[in-house]
Amino acid sequence: MKRTPPTTMGRGKDADPIERAKRIEEELRQSEQLLRLAMEASSAGAWNWNARTNESNWDDRYHEMYGFAPDEPRTYEGWLGRVHPDDRPRVVARLEAVLRTPGDDEWNIEFRAVSPRRGVMWMHGLGRAWRDRDGQVLSLSGINLDITARKRAEGELRESEGQLRLFFENAPSAVAMLDLDMRYLAASRRWLEDFGLSGDLIGRSHYDVFPEIPERWKAIHRRCMAGAVERSDDDSFERADGSVQWLRWEIHPWRNAIGEIGGLIMLSEDVTETRLWRERQQVLLDEMQHRTRNLITVVEAIAQQTMRATSSMDAFMAQFSIRLSALSRVQGLLSRSDRTPITIGALISMELEALGLHSGGPRASVEGPNVRLRKRSVQTLALAIHELATNAQKYGALATENGRLSVTWRIERAADGDACLALEWIETGIVQRLDRADPQRFGYGRTLIEKALPYSLSAKTTFEVGDREFRCSITLPLERLDGGEVAR
């Protein structure tokens, strides 16, 4: 305890030793009262250990704090028994160090104690050693503060901070929390993944992490810092590497306990993939519509051409529906063409099989290499082959016992390197009586082959009707396309 410094004012009174003793006693009493008030206010308990007598003592508050019964003795061993076993070695080591080391006179230590009434408590121990001139300890005295409530609150805070952090990290969306200086306080793993980031963002500036952020977005951030909430369903973010990310985002300010804006919370969803799908879907829809409309014009043309060559409604219907079947077979082939590329061989087999003929049978031989057809040339070519096949069955080689059909094709290469698909359709053994001038026989089919194929597909064609023979040749230019050659 500090001695009260002498005051100039009191010097006169000090002349009387009795007065002086009284005054000192009074000052001491006041000082003790102050100390007690301070102790009560802090709910601290005080203790003392006398090195000479090895006696411990403590005040009632200390006694009660540790949960001692009123009549329990106040001994060092009794106190040590109340220190949590896990913390005991550390506390004893600290006190022993003070005992051993002159100059190391004060301690300040936190440890757990176990009270039979209150269970585990946290104590804050402060104190000092009093030594003689040789540095030998005369006594130790200290106070203990019960800091259990504070420790619990700290633990809860740590826990809730940990939970918040876990929540952020594991949130199933890209979320980030920034402070007033746009520095990261938290970010979800998804945030890192979506933006291709790695490492710890905490403490780093958003604008350092993303130097490519446009002024437009910085303006949005400033508005949100001022209290605005902004969002976009479809916004592009051009990354430093030149790629473009499409984002759906929302930015809110967050407020602290007293309602001041503390920074921003950003939510974002990478919708690049969704957008791509939407675009692809639109392309598909457009293509479908195009194909459907075109199909209608093709049907219209077939109807007109069929009408031109038929004399009765019944004949028209019969012809027309056969041609429509051929057209619908091609659509099937086309719709599967992404998985199964269409070859000239497949097209010919399909048309012959539709008439109940097998390309490997004795009456028809079909031979040639695998040549893929471009989708856009399939429809016209299929209709032409359909016309050839139905004509063969109705009037040509397949209408008689001894007729034979041979369909062959090969790839021909011109001197300049351009390649062609050369197809020959030859019917032999045809019965002569068939009328070569029959308009039905050579109407639509002949126009298709002699006019439409050259016009639409730049094909070269011949169409020769003999007495007992029929020959047709179709030469289609080939294009080099992803590794293979494809008929144009």
Add this chain to the structure above:
Amino acid sequence: MTKPEARSPGRRVLVVEDDYFVADSLALALKAHGIDVLGPVANVDEALELIARDERIDGAILDVNLKGELVFSVGDVLRTRGVPYVFTTGYDASSVARHAGGAPCFEKPVPPAQLIDALFGEH
């Protein structure tokens, strides 16, 4: 709207259409209206060739999708020459309009008279 030469016969109209039968019937219909048909041709190269060769073209009917090839470059050349043209398409006309540079677009099938009307304001 009546221009002095509006009713004069022998207008020369370029037809670009990839389907033979559609092109054929359109050409026939145009001829029936007294129009001189240039083409028809089925692709961009042949169309550009015709334009380069012919000094006089009064109008053009252009099918947008020519077996996968888009016809717009033909329209661009015609515009620089001040030749009116219209597009016909199997696509949605509105989706084509974006690339049409203000030229009228018609969804197929379209009656030929409408095309002539769009080109020359009357028929």
